Amino acid sequence: MANEQAVSKLSQVYALLGDLTSAELRSLRISLLSPIYFDFLGLPLELREAIYRHALIPNSRVIKRKFGNTKTERHSVSLLVTCRQLYSEARRVMYREAxxxxxxxxxxxxxxxxxxxxxxxxxxxxxxxxxxxxxxxxxxxxxxxxxxxxxxxxxxxxxxxxxxxxxxxxxxxxxxxxxxxxxxxxxxxxxxxxxxxxxxxxxxxxxxxxxxxxxxxxxxxxxxxxxxxxxxxxxxxxxxxxxxxxHIKTKFVDCKTVRFRDVTRSHQGTMHLTKKPHVVLNRFNPNEEL
Known part of the structure; x- marks a missing residue:
């Protein structure tokens, strides 16, 4: 019985909507949605940027990919596809402040x-x-x-x-x-x-x-x-x-050679590159220039 009443009411609504002109339908839609939607772009730019900041930037203000993890952090970006102006403004805030x-x-x-x-x-x-x-x-x-x-x-x-x-x-x-x-x-x-x-x-x-x-x-x-x-x-x-x-003085000689002096431990010598850096110790002379 309840279902029959619901179907009857729904039929009456469709019949009523069918009699409305396009202007009347548009007016009805606006009146129904007005409590939900508002002109976001009518807000001051400073307030819009604060909303972008809250929606897109984490509290740490760092967008990062962790060492040893190929997965990137994911954030909701549905705000960016609303319209071109919102996309440009939100993108600018994110790139500037994060x-x-x-x-x-x-x-x-x-x-x-x-x-x-x-x-x-x-x-x-x-x-x-x-x-x-x-x-x-x-x-x-x-x-x-x-x-x-x-x-x-x-x-x-x-x-x-x-x-x-x-x-x-x-x-x-x-x-x-x-x-x-x-x-x-x-x-x-x-x-x-x-x-x-x-x-x-x-x-x-x-x-x-x-x-x-x-x-x-x-x-x-x-x-x-x-x-x-x-x-x-x-x-x-x-x-x-x-x-x-x-405590260490160094001198770049070329891409395969570095000279060094460790004053505190009386070490001085030359590093050469093979597959890895290896050290050749020389006689320590504190008065000798590197």
Missing amino acids: TFKSTLTDFVKEGYILPGYERIPFINYQKVKLVIVLSKSADIEYHCGKAGTLGPFLTGLVNMLIMFYDSRDEAPPKQLELKFMTAVNNSSSSNECAELNYAGPITDASWPCSIWFKVHIAQALATMRQELHLRAPFVTLISNMESEIA
Whole structure:
């Protein structure tokens, strides 16, 4: 009985709607939806940006891909497909106020490479932090070297930024932070990494590797900084490899040789590159120049 009454009422509604003109139907729709919908674009821009910030940016303000995990963080982006203006405004807020963070290793077959799905975030976010885990190759030659090694990888980052700058009359300021770490146990199954060790015993293999990486990466970063200053001046480059080591003096000789002096332990010598850096100790003379 109840179902029959419901069907009868529904038939009456359809009959009534069928008698309405298109203008009357539009007016009815507006009156029914007015408590639900409002003119979002009529809100002040500051309030709209606050809503974008709340909807798209995590509390940490960092959009990141975790080390050892190929899955990226997922966020609801349905707001972006509402209309073109909302998309442009929300995108601008996200790129301006969030930090994009990614951890990169050379465990994959291709070596150091920025995955295709991370290149647009790398270019567009105004704050980018790349954690680069050093594990295999000690061959670091900026502008050259074997594909997949650190030198060509750093060169590629600069080239992407220069292309972005060349394609625009103006570009927003950008902060690029490169943090270099070492893999724990050199295992791709481990999601741990650590700071470089400059204080271990000279017989410890990690000690010469840490010195080698620091000297050569600092040399590459100096060249990167010069190129960015000239061709992409909107980029500020920050790293953890350009400060001096308190008790160790070093000298970059060439891509396969580094000289060093550890004053506190009276060690001095030369590092040479074969498959890995190895140390040749020389007679310690504190008055001798490196």
